[in-house]
Structures are given as structure tokens and as C-alpha cells.
Amino acid sequence: MDTLLDVRDLHVEFRTRDGVAKAVNGVNYSVNAGETLAVLGESGSGKSVTAQAVMGILDSPPGHITRGRIFFQGADLLSLHREARRQLRGARMAMIFQDALSALNPVLSVGAQLGEMFVVHRGLSRRDARARAVELMDRVRIPAAKERVGDYPHQFSGGMRQRIMIAMAMALEPDLIIADEPTTALDVTVQAQVMELLAELQREMHMGLILITHDLGVVADVADKIAVMYAGRIVETAPVHEIYKAPAHPYTKGLLDSIPRLDQKGQELYAIKGLPPSLLRIPPGCAFNPRCPMAQEVCRTDEPPLYEVAPHRASACHFWKETLDG
Amino acid sequence: MAEAVLQVRGLVKHFPLTRGIVFKKQIGAVRAVDGVDFDLFQGETLGIVGESGCGKSTVAKLLMRLEEPTAGRILFKGEDITRLSGKALKAVRRNIQMVFQDPYTSLNPRMTVGDIIGEPFEIHPEAAPKGDRRRKVQDLLDVVGLNPEYINRYPHQFSGGQRQRIGIARGLALNPEIIICDEPVSALDVSVQAQVINLMTRLQKEFDLSYIFIAHDLSIVRHISDRVGVMYLGRIVELGNEEQIYEHPTHPYTQALLSAVPVPDPEARERRERIILAGDVPSPANIPSGCRFRTRCWKAQDKCVTEVPPLAVPPALREVGGPAAHESACHFAAERDCAPAGG
Numbered sequence: 240m241d242t243l244l245d246v247r248d249l250h251v252e253f254r255t256r257d258g259v260a261k262a263v264n265g266v267n268y269s270v271n272a273g274e275t276l277a278v279l280g281e282s283g284s285g286k287s288v289t290a291q292a293v294m295g296i297l298d299s300p301p302g303h304i305t306r307g308r309i310f311f312q313g314a315d316l317l318s319l320h321r322e323a324r325r326q327l328r329g330a331r332m333a334m335i336f337q338d339a340l341s342a343l344n345p346v347l348s349v350g351a352q353l354g355e356m357f358v359v360h361r362g363l364s365r366r367d368a369r370a371r372a373v374e375l376m377d378r379v380r381i382p383a384a385k386e387r388v389g390d391y392p393h394q395f396s397g398g399m400r401q402r403i404m405i406a407m408a409m410a411l412e413p414d415l416i417i418a419d420e421p422t423t424a425l426d427v428t429v430q431a432q433v434m435e436l437l438a439e440l441q442r443e444m445h446m447g448l449i450l451i452t453h454d455l456g457v458v459a460d461v462a463d464k465i466a467v468m469y470a471g472r473i474v475e476t477a478p479v480h481e482i483y484k485a486p487a488h489p490y491t492k493g494l495l496d497s498i499p500r501l502d503q504k505g506q507e508l509y510a511i512k513g514l515p516p517s518l519l520r521i522p523p524g525c526a527f528n529p530r531c532p533m534a535q536e537v538c539r540t541d542e543p544p545l546y547e548v549a550p551h552r553a554s555a556c557h558f559w560k561e562t563l564d565g
Numbered sequence: 566m567a568e569a570v571l572q573v574r575g576l577v578k579h580f581p582l583t584r585g586i587v588f589k590k591q592i593g594a595v596r597a598v599d600g601v602d603f604d605l606f607q608g609e610t611l612g613i614v615g616e617s618g619c620g621k622s623t624v625a626k627l628l629m630r631l632e633e634p635t636a637g638r639i640l641f642k643g644e645d646i647t648r649l650s651g652k653a654l655k656a657v658r659r660n661i662q663m664v665f666q667d668p669y670t671s672l673n674p675r676m677t678v679g680d681i682i683g684e685p686f687e688i689h690p691e692a693a694p695k696g697d698r699r700r701k702v703q704d705l706l707d708v709v710g711l712n713p714e715y716i717n718r719y720p721h722q723f724s725g726g727q728r729q730r731i732g733i734a735r736g737l738a739l740n741p742e743i744i745i746c747d748e749p750v751s752a753l754d755v756s757v758q759a760q761v762i763n764l765m766t767r768l769q770k771e772f773d774l775s776y777i778f779i780a781h782d783l784s785i786v787r788h789i790s791d792r793v794g795v796m797y798l799g800r801i802v803e804l805g806n807e808e809q810i811y812e813h814p815t816h817p818y819t820q821a822l823l824s825a826v827p828v829p830d831p832e833a834r835e836r837r838e839r840i841i842l843a844g845d846v847p848s849p850a851n852i853p854s855g856c857r858f859r860t861r862c863w864k865a866q867d868k869c870v871t872e873v874p875p876l877a878v879p880p881a882l883r884e885v886g887g888p889a890a891h892e893s894a895c896h897f898a899a900e901r902d903c904a905p906a907g908g
């Protein structure tokens with residue numbers, strides 16, 4: 240399979256008044272065409288910042304990429320010219336945000352916003368662009384697309400707005416889509432509609448998909464492989480079936496163990512103790528060590544590298560073997 | 566069976582829809598809560614689930630008497646509290662407390678943690694003599710697993726999970742019998758949610774509390790609840806114990822809702838039979854006639870357009886008995902296998 244996107248040892252920091260926040264501290268992941276990578280991790284772990292760096296929309300300053308490389312279809316993105324990157328966005332890579340209402344322009348009709356893509360990138364006339372907009376709305380199953388193409392974002396329900404965002408991302412048939420919590424703000428029944436649509440379009444167009452989420456259920460449903468982030472690092476990567484069966488990092492194991500299970504009804508849930516660290520003061524050694532049930536002295540002094548656990552599997556834990564075994 | 570601490574009968578809340586600025590004219594109503602009935606028994610947890618806008622928070626506010634009901638009755642230990650006011654209302658309020666969803670905005674940023682948790686004592690001075698309050702607040706901090714020395718800190722110095730503990734401590738201050746939890750863990754990280762759920766379970770046993778637990782995470786509701794009510798467009802459409810609702814749902818909406826929950830098990834991917842509902846939830850200002858779910862229901866018949874199905878044990882299911890025989894507001898209530906939520 241051809242590697243579509245390859246992120247290597249990416250580091251991003253925010254230089255703020257309170258100090259330097261090390262938001263991303265060595266992220267490695269890759270996605271192939273037609274593949275879905277789920278990026279999982281708690282709030283503030285650097286999932287969105289990594290995605291913004293890939294898309295070239297990092298808030299800079301205060302954000303700075305201090306190390307690492309990003310390859311997209313073989314090209315080294317970080318050495319590309321600003322204009323060349325702008326050309327890629329929308330046409331070859333696109334992003335879907337969590338909050339469609341704030342991502343869409345409130346004073347432009349959705350038809351105008353969808354059509355704009357074709358006017359700018361494909362040089363279509365307004366009229367042809369509008370026809371394409373209707374097609375797209377049909378495709379993401381907005382009922383009565385023709386009548387509603389002139390409506391404004393607030394006139395649609397949350398689920399419909401999210402589908403319009405998907406339509407916008409799909410418009411130019413990009414090779415890579417990054418969906419940042421695309422269904423978090425939606426109800427479960429609507430979430431199911433939207434995920435189904437996204438998966439279907441991805442299959443059809445053979446796109447690479449990076450799905451950022453904190454929902455272990457959604458991951459199990461759609462992902463081919465997972466990257467788990469903690470305090471700005473990837474702590475574990477694995478094919479989806481393997482990680483649920485036997486996690487190789489104590490953080491992943493803790494997350495899976497804290498899902499309520501039927502046979503535990505009425506009992507205490509397993510809970511990872513403590514809190515995620517402040518990015519201004521990441522603990523030395525393994526960032527997870529203050530919360531980790533497996534931690535030994537070495538975890539407080541030495542930062543664990545990403546150990547290869549099996550082909551296509553890696554874990555940043557000194558005791559990955561012990562974790563894997565039980 | 567245990568005693569019912571709370572009985573809710575025919576509870577209704579309509580918000581007027583008006584047009585015009587100077588001369589307001591009512592042009593309709595948002596039927597946020599549209600006839601809700603349930604009992605809450607001593608020491609139990611009643612879960613309430615349903616999609617955004619179905620009226621869960623409005624029910625909670627009505628029970629707290631933060632909103633005036635349009636119709637219906639609320640009984641606390643047999644006493645009708647629906648129209649109480651003044652002193653009598655204050656006395657009842659001591660017994661019913663609430664924990665809110667958003668730990669970031671529900672605490673006053675300019676008050677210390679001690680003042681926040683002790684605030685109920687200002688309103689109910691009889692609950693703790695002045696000299697005793699500081700110690701009581703420190704006890705409460707200890708009970709919810711926070712360092713009693715934090716009493717002079719401000720909310721922004723705490724994480725989301727810690728703030729939710731502060732909210733719970735405040736809820737416990739007056740020794741209430743009922744705590745209404747409106748999405749108490751939704752805003753928290755997965756790794757912190759389990760900590761707060763465990764705390765709430767422990768406190769329930771320790772203080773013999775009755776909980777109404779509102780949430781949209783069906784697997785958490787299942788874990789913590791004895792009974793569960795499923796709401797749709799202002800009404801409870803199915804009500805039963807945890808096993809009846811999750812293993813033997815008979816209302817099509819409950820079935821669709823459960824089938825839509827992603828299961829954290831990749832092996833189950835191929836086995837799942839998902840019901841994808843067509844269309845969006847209708848507006849509560851324009852509720853369909855007959856069965857309010859009929860516009861999205863794959864089983865709907867003519868009868869569903871004309872007749873409102875009552876929330877009762879359907880006769881056909883009552884005859885068969887077993888776990889499928891529980892309250893379900895559907896003319897064609899029947900079991901169907903659907904993947905259970907959460908493992």
C-alpha cells in the first residue's frame with residue numbers, strides 16, 4: 240500500500256506569557272490511501288494541534304513547529320512554499336471540524352460556501368458551481384437540496400450542518416480527510432448517520448481518513464488502526480483489533496478498563512488515578528508515570544522510546560511486555 | 566418495594582412562542598415537557614436518557630422548582646409540592662439538590678470553594694450553626710475526596726473533575742434525600758469520568774441517597790441505574806429496570822437508540838445490526854399527532870397518526886410476561902434483538 244501521509248517526530252510548542260507549552264512532543268503516525276487512522280487521547284493531549292500542523296493551519300505565533308517532518312504523497316510539506324500549501328488545502332487534503340456552526344460562515348448561504356470551492360479551485364462559473372453545490376448536498380442526503388441551497392447555516396439542524404461540512408470537505412475529492420471530533424456534538428442516532436456517511440464516502444473515493452476522537456466505541460466501529468496520545472506524545476499505535484484485545488501501554492489499558500462492563504454492574508469502575516499533567520510542566524521520564532500502576536524507578540528518570548512490540552505495533556512504555564501479558 | 570420518595574404525575578412545561586417586541590402575541594408553544602409520569606424510590610437511581618432537546622433538563626428544573634410547571638403534580642413523600650411557595654418550599658428544597666453538567670460555568674469564579682460549598686447554609690441557617698460551618702465544609706471536601714486545606718482556593722485552580730466534586734459537595738451540604746444529576750460527567754475526560762461515577766456510587770450507599778441521573782452516555786447510565794426512562798420529544802416513551810430497557814427494549818425508539826451506540830469492541834463490528842433512523846427530530850413546537858415518534862418510525866401505521874399510545878405495559882406483552890412486559894408507549898411494542906451498549 241502507498242503511504243499517503245507520514246508524520247515523523249513532530250514537535251510543536253506554544254510560546255505564551257505563562258511559559259512554553261509543549262503541546263506536541265514527538266508524534267509519529269502514518270496513513271495509507273483508503274485507510275482510517277483513529278487518534279485517541281484526552282483533552283489537551285495534542286490531537287488537534289498535530290492535525291493543524293499537518294493541514295498548515297497552526298495558530299502561529301504563538302505556535303511553532305520546532306522539529307520533525309511531514310510527508311504527504313512523498314512531498315516534504317514543511318519545506319513547501321506557503322502558496323503551494325494553500326493549493327493543497329481543500330483540493331488534496333481537507334478537514335472537518337467538531338463545531339460546524341462556527342466553522343461555516345454564518346452570513347453566506349451554504350450553497351455559496353460549497354460553490355466557492357469550485358469557483359476558486361476549478362474555475363467554474365457561479366451558476367455551474369451552484370449546480371455542483373446542489374449535487375453535493377444531495378450526496379450527503381440533505382432533503383430538498385435544490386430548495387435549500389440558498390439557506391443559511393443556522394437554518395439547518397446540527398446533524399445537517401455536520402453533513403454540509405462533510406460535503407464541503409469532499410467537494411474536490413481530496414486524498415486525505417482529517418475529521419476532528421466530527422460527531423462529538425451530535426446525538427447518538429445522528430452520530431450514527433454521520434459516521435455511516437463518512438465511511439461510505441471514504442470507501443467510494445478511496446481516501447485516507449484521520450479520525451480524531453475520544454470515543455472508544457466510535458474507534459472500534461470504524462478504524463483500521465489507532466494512535467493513542469498522551470501529553471503530546473504517541474504512547475501506543477496498533478491495528479484496531481489487536482489493541483482492544485491486548486493493549487501494550489498502561490494508559491491504553493486504563494482507558495479500556497474504565498469502560499463500564501455488564502458483569503461489573505454495581506461495582507466500582509476501574510479508574511485511572513490522578514489527572515493529566517500540565518503541558519507547562521510535563522513530568523520527567525515517562526509523562527504517565529505519576530498515574531501509572533506499573534511505574535518503577537526507571538519511569539521517573541528515563542523517557543521510554545517507542546518500542547516495536549510487533550509488526551505495525553509500538554508502545555512507549557518501559558514495561559510494554561508486562562503490560563501486554565496481563 | 567421501597568417507598569416512593571418522589572411521584573411525578575402528568576408533568577407539563579410549555580414555553581410560549583411569541584412574536585412582536587412591544588405587543589407580544591403568543592403564536593404557539595414549545596412543548597418541552599409534555600406529560601411525564603414516573604416514581605423515584607428510596608435509595609434507587611433512576612436514569613433518564615434521550616436526545617438533545619427532548620426535555621431532560623427541563624424535567625430536572627421542574628423537580629427543583631426552578632421552573633413553574635404548566636400542569637401536573639410533583640409529590641415528595643406523598644406531599645404535593647407543586648404549588649408550594651415561601652417557607653414551605655424552602656423546607657422541601659433542602660431535600661432535593663442538583664448537580665449540574667458543566668463544571669466550568671456552574672461555579673461562581675469569584676467565590677472561594679469554602680463559600681461555594683457553604684452557600685446552602687446561608688439559605689438554610691438552621692442546617693448548621695455559624696461556628697460549625699467551616700468544619701462542616703471541610704468534612705464535605707474530605708467526603709468527596711478533596712484536600713480540606715483547599716477551602717480558600719478558587720474554582721479556576723481546580724481541574725474539571727475536581728470542580729465536579731465541589732459541585733457534588735455543595736449538593737450534599739444540606740443532607741438531601743434526592744440528588745438530581747444533570748449530565749454530571751459529560752464534560753469530563755474519560756479517565757476522570759470513572760472517578761466521579763465511583764464517588765457518586767459510594768456516597769449513595771453512605772447517605773442512602775436517591776438519584777435521578779440524566780445523561781446521554783447509555784453505557785454509563787446502564788452502569789449506575791436501577792431503572793431507566795427513555796425520553797423522546799417531551800415524554801417518557803419507555804420505562805423499566807435496567808435489564809428490561811437494555812436487554813428487552815420494546816419501543817422502536819429505544820431500539821434505534823441502543824443500536825446506534827458504538828460498542829467498544831471491534832470484533833462486534835460485523836455482527837451489529839444498526840437501525841439508522843431517517844430524518845431529524847421534529848421541533849417541540851410542532852409535535853406530530855398520535856405517536857410523537859411516528860415520523861421516524863419504520864413500524865408506523867394509520868393508528869399511530871390518530872391515537873396517542875399511553876405509557877403502560879402493552880396488553881399483548883403483559884400476557885406473555887417476562888422482562889418484555891414493562892411500560893412502553895407504542896401501539897406495536899415488541900422485542901427485537903439489538904446490540905447492547907457497553908460490553
Ligand SMILES: Nc1ncnc2c1ncn2[C@@H]1O[C@H](COP(=O)(O)OP(=O)(O)OP(=O)(O)O)[C@@H](O)[C@H]1O
Nearest residue numbers: 253262281282283284285286287288289298301518
Ligand atoms: N492557539 C493556541 N495557543 C496556545 N496554546 C494552544 C493553542 N492551541 C492549542 N494550545 C494548547 O496545546 C495543547 C494541545 O491542544 P489540542 O487542541 O491539540 O488538544 P486536543 O488533544 O485536541 O484536546 P481536545 O480533546 O480537548 O480537543 C493544549 O494544552 C492547548 O491549550
Ligand SMILES: Nc1ncnc2c1ncn2[C@@H]1O[C@H](COP(=O)(O)OP(=O)(O)OP(=O)(O)O)[C@@H](O)[C@H]1O
Nearest residue numbers: 580595596597616617618619620621622623624849
Ligand atoms: N426557557 C426556555 N424558553 C423556551 N424554550 C425552552 C426554554 N428552556 C428549554 N426550552 C426548549 O425546550 C426543549 C427541551 O430543552 P431541555 O433543555 O430540557 O432539553 P434536554 O433534553 O436537557 O437537552 P440536552 O440533552 O441538549 O441538554 C428544547 O427544545 C429547548 O429549546
Ligand code: SF4
Nearest residue numbers: 525528531538556557
Ligand atoms: S513507562 Fe512506566 S510509567 Fe510509563 S506507562 Fe510504562 S510503566 Fe507506566
Ligand SMILES: [Mg+2]
Nearest residue numbers: 286287288419
Ligand atoms: Mg481537539
Ligand SMILES: [Mg+2]
Nearest residue numbers: 621622623747
Ligand atoms: Mg440538558
